[in-house]
Amino acid sequence: MTESTELLEKFEELLEVTKLCYQCGTCAGGCPVFRQYPNFNPRRVMEKLLMKDFSEQIFDDQQIWYCSMCYTCSVRCPQGIDVGHVITEIKNLAVQMKNAPPGIVAELETIMETGVTAAISKGIMKRREQLELPELPPPNLDEIQKIFEVTGAEKYIKQIKEETS
Amino acid sequence: MSKFAFFIGCTIPYRIPFVETSIRKTFPEFGIELMDLPFACCPDPGGVQGFDSITWYTLAARNLCLAEEVNLNIITACSGCFETLKVSNTKLKNDTRLKDKVNEHLNEVGREFKGTIEVKHFAEVLYDEVGIDKIAAKVQKPLTGVRLATHTGCHFVKPPEILQTDNPESPHRLDEMVEALGAQAVPYLNKLMCCGAGTRGVDQDTAIAMAHEKIMGAERAKADALVTICPTCFVQYDVGQRLMAKQFDKTKLPVFVYPELLGISMGMDFTTGLKMHTIKVTPILEKITG
Numbered sequence: 001m002t003e004s005t006e007l008l009e010k011f012e013e014l015l016e017v018t019k020l021c022y023q024c025g026t027c028a029g030g031c032p033v034f035r036q037y038p039n040f041n042p043r044r045v046m047e048k049l050l051m052k053d054f055s056e057q058i059f060d061d062q063q064i065w066y067c068s069m070c071y072t073c074s075v076r077c078p079q080g081i082d083v084g085h086v087i088t089e090i091k092n093l094a095v096q097m098k099n100a101p102p103g104i105v106a107e108l109e110t111i112m113e114t115g116v117t118a119a120i121s122k123g124i125m126k127r128r129e130q131l132e133l134p135e136l137p138p139p140n141l142d143e144i145q146k147i148f149e150v151t152g153a154e155k156y157i158k159q160i161k162e163e164t165s
Numbered sequence: 166m167s168k169f170a171f172f173i174g175c176t177i178p179y180r181i182p183f184v185e186t187s188i189r190k191t192f193p194e195f196g197i198e199l200m201d202l203p204f205a206c207c208p209d210p211g212g213v214q215g216f217d218s219i220t221w222y223t224l225a226a227r228n229l230c231l232a233e234e235v236n237l238n239i240i241t242a243c244s245g246c247f248e249t250l251k252v253s254n255t256k257l258k259n260d261t262r263l264k265d266k267v268n269e270h271l272n273e274v275g276r277e278f279k280g281t282i283e284v285k286h287f288a289e290v291l292y293d294e295v296g297i298d299k300i301a302a303k304v305q306k307p308l309t310g311v312r313l314a315t316h317t318g319c320h321f322v323k324p325p326e327i328l329q330t331d332n333p334e335s336p337h338r339l340d341e342m343v344e345a346l347g348a349q350a351v352p353y354l355n356k357l358m359c360c361g362a363g364t365r366g367v368d369q370d371t372a373i374a375m376a377h378e379k380i381m382g383a384e385r386a387k388a389d390a391l392v393t394i395c396p397t398c399f400v401q402y403d404v405g406q407r408l409m410a411k412q413f414d415k416t417k418l419p420v421f422v423y424p425e426l427l428g429i430s431m432g433m434d435f436t437t438g439l440k441m442h443t444i445k446v447t448p449i450l451e452k453i454t455g
Contacts, residue, residue: 153220
């Protein structure tokens, strides 16, 4: 299967799942992000999918990354749509279309290079010493980097950085 | 004695290591042995899953393989790690197509996901395997008169059909666990609300405003402190209050991760670690020790 047919197949799957949505807005009502930042509205995301309306560039838009992944929408949807999962799928598709916020790309790069998400500073190592904590066995970075290579994540990171530079 | 592969994650050891101390000191008291393994990032259920789901499953499966090799169930110290590892473990066990795809990638690093172990959150182990009665029996300095706002957080309970830990719309386990220590779990506005950490990668101000709503809810309920079972939520609420002060009126609500309060009530001395909190916890310590 070529990359573009796989993308198309995923996209059709998403539209199929969304069909059940009758735009009641329960997802938006429970969304903790929407309360603070009304530009991110899960009901609107579903609406755009339903109407196949991509004029507002659902996949090019950074708004989708505002989702905090709390799954409140998924738990409450009266139609049983896993809205949070739909949003994750949209993010995945956006990445394949070379779109992700710099903060997310930086996180992926940190994991690829160090195996962990947090920066391991001298200050934190001193704190670990003060607390008499044991040394942690280091992760195998060759394996981590190989996985980034074979899944395509390394390529996506490069593509997005080229696109935005 | 039950033995677990200890999945410490990234946030605890490299941002708030005092939480690691509290877990390493308290858990053996309940007959739980923790074994360190060379785990990498779980990886993050928000950023990495959002970026590329297959990479997320494959990196998670690699961690699961390490525990499978020593034939130990995993105990996670972090709710994000719990979600990533339990969701991956469950889906890989039940979805052959996904498992084949992931194993194809894992084969490149000489590994194979087999599906022979289970993943548990530390709070789940305390509640289900240790039990409220045994927790209560260990208390030497009860937290009498301490009013606590409990924050169960999202990734311990959702998605519920897979995680199966507590009621996502009305969680009660953490309330029972703090009451076992002699404290009072107070009802408060926005108890179910997400800490906002997931939004931090794209907009810090919105993420902090979300955390602020929770702190306000706890303050209005006259809580002495907020207690979580997730290190990421802890960072949002503890370090977060310093950032909140740039947008809102200053607050100074002490924040704890449950094993800290557990250890304190068991009579352990966590002074060195407690001084590393951003928001001073001395007022509540004075209330406990008198």
